[in-house]
Amino acid sequence: MSNEAVEHFLSQATELPGMNDVAWLDEHRKAATHTLSTMGFPTRRVEEWKYTDVSAILKKKFSLSIPEQQGDVETILSSARINDLDCHQLVFVNGHFSETHSCADELPAGVSIVNLKDAISKSNNDLGKYLNKHHPHEKNGFVALNTSLMADGAVIWIDKNVEFTKPVNLIFVSSGSNNTASNIRNLIVAGINSRVDVIETYAGTDSLDYFTNTVTEIHLEDGAKVNHYKIQEEGDSGYHVGNLFVSQQKNSSFNSYQVSIGGKLVRCDLDINLSGTNAESTLYGLYMAEDTQHVDYHTTVNHISPNTRSNETYRGVLGDKSRGVFNGKIVVHKDAQKTEAHLSNANLLLSSDAEVDTKPELEIYADDVKCSHGATIGRLDDNMLFYLRTRAIEKDVARSLLTFAFAEDVIEKINYPQICKRLQKKVMGKLPDSNVIEDFVQ
Amino acid sequence: MLSIKNLHVNVDNKKILNGLNLDVKAGEVHAIMGPNGSGKSTLANVLAGRDGYEIIEGSIEYQGKDLLSLTPEERACEGVFLAFQYPVEIPGVNNVYLLKAGINAVRKHKGLPELDAVEFLSLVKDKIKLVEMKEDLLNRAVNEGFSGGEKKRNEIFQMAVLEPTLAILDETDSGLDIDALKIVANGVNNLMNEERSIIVVTHYQRLLNYIVPHHVHVLSGGKILKSGDKELALELEERGYDWVIQESNAA
Numbered sequence: 001m002s003n004e005a006v007e008h009f010l011s012q013a014t015e016l017p018g019m020n021d022v023a024w025l026d027e028h029r030k031a032a033t034h035t036l037s038t039m040g041f042p043t044r045r046v047e048e049w050k051y052t053d054v055s056a057i058l059k060k061k062f063s064l065s066i067p068e069q070q071g072d073v074e075t076i077l078s079s080a081r082i083n084d085l086d087c088h089q090l091v092f093v094n095g096h097f098s099e100t101h102s103c104a105d106e107l108p109a110g111v112s113i114v115n116l117k118d119a120i121s122k123s124n125n126d127l128g129k130y131l132n133k134h135h136p137h138e139k140n141g142f143v144a145l146n147t148s149l150m151a152d153g154a155v156i157w158i159d160k161n162v163e164f165t166k167p168v169n170l171i172f173v174s175s176g177s178n179n180t181a182s183n184i185r186n187l188i189v190a191g192i193n194s195r196v197d198v199i200e201t202y203a204g205t206d207s208l209d210y211f212t213n214t215v216t217e218i219h220l221e222d223g224a225k226v227n228h229y230k231i232q233e234e235g236d237s238g239y240h241v242g243n244l245f246v247s248q249q250k251n252s253s254f255n256s257y258q259v260s261i262g263g264k265l266v267r268c269d270l271d272i273n274l275s276g277t278n279a280e281s282t283l284y285g286l287y288m289a290e291d292t293q294h295v296d297y298h299t300t301v302n303h304i305s306p307n308t309r310s311n312e313t314y315r316g317v318l319g320d321k322s323r324g325v326f327n328g329k330i331v332v333h334k335d336a337q338k339t340e341a342h343l344s345n346a347n348l349l350l351s352s353d354a355e356v357d358t359k360p361e362l363e364i365y366a367d368d369v370k371c372s373h374g375a376t377i378g379r380l381d382d383n384m385l386f387y388l389r390t391r392a393i394e395k396d397v398a399r400s401l402l403t404f405a406f407a408e409d410v411i412e413k414i415n416y417p418q419i420c421k422r423l424q425k426k427v428m429g430k431l432p433d434s435n436v437i438e439d440f441v442q
Numbered sequence: 443m444l445s446i447k448n449l450h451v452n453v454d455n456k457k458i459l460n461g462l463n464l465d466v467k468a469g470e471v472h473a474i475m476g477p478n479g480s481g482k483s484t485l486a487n488v489l490a491g492r493d494g495y496e497i498i499e500g501s502i503e504y505q506g507k508d509l510l511s512l513t514p515e516e517r518a519c520e521g522v523f524l525a526f527q528y529p530v531e532i533p534g535v536n537n538v539y540l541l542k543a544g545i546n547a548v549r550k551h552k553g554l555p556e557l558d559a560v561e562f563l564s565l566v567k568d569k570i571k572l573v574e575m576k577e578d579l580l581n582r583a584v585n586e587g588f589s590g591g592e593k594k595r596n597e598i599f600q601m602a603v604l605e606p607t608l609a610i611l612d613e614t615d616s617g618l619d620i621d622a623l624k625i626v627a628n629g630v631n632n633l634m635n636e637e638r639s640i641i642v643v644t645h646y647q648r649l650l651n652y653i654v655p656h657h658v659h660v661l662s663g664g665k666i667l668k669s670g671d672k673e674l675a676l677e678l679e680e681r682g683y684d685w686v687i688q689e690s691n692a693a
Contacts, residue, residue, distance in 0.1 A: 381530075384532050388540070390517075390523070391541070392519050398515075402534075406534065439539060
């Protein structure tokens with residue numbers, strides 16, 4: 001099935017931006033196509049994909065989306081936009097940049113935000129230097145597919161010493177017709193001592209079959225600071241595979257906030273490479289699933305240089321017959337002395353039919369390090385429930401309240417109150433008696 | 443107000459209460475004393491409606507209602523309050539919002555209008571003085587990071603706000619120093635009137651110097667072996683529980 005799917009996707013690769021025109025890009029595409037053809041898509045026989053069966057995606061024979069496809073974009077956008085957040089906004093519909101839906105303000109000197117298609121057509125040389133720099137396409141078939149077929153996405157450049165304080169919101173909307181696939185490729189390059197905050201939002205029409213295959217590469221030069229947010233609210237029939245690659249030079253600081261609420265089958269990989277000394281990374285994640293949703297997070301933090309720090313906190317809330325997977329890996333390379341790395345994953349199962357598989361992993365090749373990792377799986381605490389009920393709180397309200405509090409522990413780490421508020425509402429909306437517990441977060 | 447008749451309760455198939463009878467009238471303070479493992483906390487938990495307690499036999503009537511048929515939250519709305527021996531920490535749930543939701547649930551149940559933010563706040567400010575609790579604890583998560591004494595005060599503070607008809611204090615004195623004990627007792631005494639009743643579950647007589655009971659009961663082996671007035675508590679303090687048990691065995 002994998003071979004068939006590979007052929008199916010590649011046969012559609014007839015008209016891509018820069019094709020047969022931009023040599024370096026052709027090279028990357030060729031390499032990725034080769035990888036995809038030889039490696040194929042992952043199967044459950046591969047350890048990293050043991051719990052996530054992607055054959056449903058491959059069977060669907062998604063066709064590549066074309067820019068003209070629209071749909072109820074406005075409806076989706078109105079709920080996907082973050083209210084009251086003053087931001088620079090780029091909207092992509094089915095993976096293609098939509099100027100009409102975007103609100104691009106004038107940018108300060110040293111900041112460039114364009115869509116990939118335009119960037120390619122202008123054959124920017126710097127683009128060639130960074131795009132696919134560390135060959136992420138070798139990771140798995142989906143990244144290879146993305147590299148081979150990438151059509152559009154956002155390219156964000158922040159020059160040396162520029163602190164861009166206005167957040168950039170990239171909104172990816174899937175809407176219109178069934179059975180389309182979007183291969184979205186984003187690139188963020190934060191120059192020396194620069195700063196930028198980027199929010200990726202994914203949303204789509206419910207009961208629409210579609211596939212989002214997205215890859216974001218982030219390069220942080222010395223002393224750069226990047227806050228990256230990803231809010232995954234795909235439609236309830238949407239398939240989402242997301243890969244994030246981060247490379248950090250010395251003294252850089254990267255904060256990641258991942259919130260996954262929507263989608264039918266969701267797989268997200270994060271690869272953080274602390275390549276320079278004194279680089280640090282903080283990763284927060286919240287995944288929530290209900291009905292028969294499947295959500296899988298695989299994170300890898302590579303401590304490559306000495307004095308690097310990472311701290312990772314992921315929480316999962318699984319209800320009904322949903323399934324969660326978490327695999328968090330910390331690798332401390334041989335030269336990475338004085339590394340400090342911590343990882344914790346906590347899961348809350350709301351029903352006896354819900355399931356989660358979690359595996360924190362530590363691989364340490366240096367001897368002077370401080371590392372910890374742990375994972376828990378539990379139900380709502382009976383003592384807490386009883387306590388709340390003796391204070392006249394109804395059982396269902398008490399359950400919602402405790403579930404919300406569990407999720408809130410991650411949400412509250414987000415430093416934009418507008419995003420927090422929005423996510424709180426989203427999370428609450430998933431819980432019974434949400435109107436009652438709303439009072440609690442005023 | 444409260445009438446417990448021939449109550450038999452199992453926990454994990456083990457009999458803990460074994461034919462307990464107790465009558466509490468409005469306006470009375472009852473002290474339940476007894477050695478470890480006598481069933482004191484079981485009684486408190488059964489009254490509040492905790493899961494995991496199997497009622498084998500007997501009945502509990504509270505204000506003319508079958509208490510055992512009510513959920514914990516319904517009991518709370520009907521005016522039953524349990525001050526916990528070990529108040530649980532609930533991260534992420536705000537102390538004061540919990541209380542606001544609680545009091546408004548009770549008021550709704552009674553057909554009273556809900557309190558708005560201003561009315562609620564003035565009530566809270568009023569009651570918090572009673573237990574001399576620091577105001578910054580209000581906006582923290584329920585009991586999170588509270589000291590042992592602060593947790594117990596928080597229980598009494600919640601009681602003062604919710605104004606229950608029947609309050610059960612489960613070992614409220616444990617872990618309190620003498621100053622805190624006086625403050626907690628003062629909070630309880632302030633609440634007392636002829637319409638309310640309090641059941642004080644305790645190990646030691648100490649608390650009863652400050653909350654003076656009308657009746658003292660010795661609970662052992664899952665039933666009440668002896669009842670008396672406050673003098674009984676003093677006698678127990680002096681002589682321990684063994685003589686009561688022996689006396690009962692002889693009879």
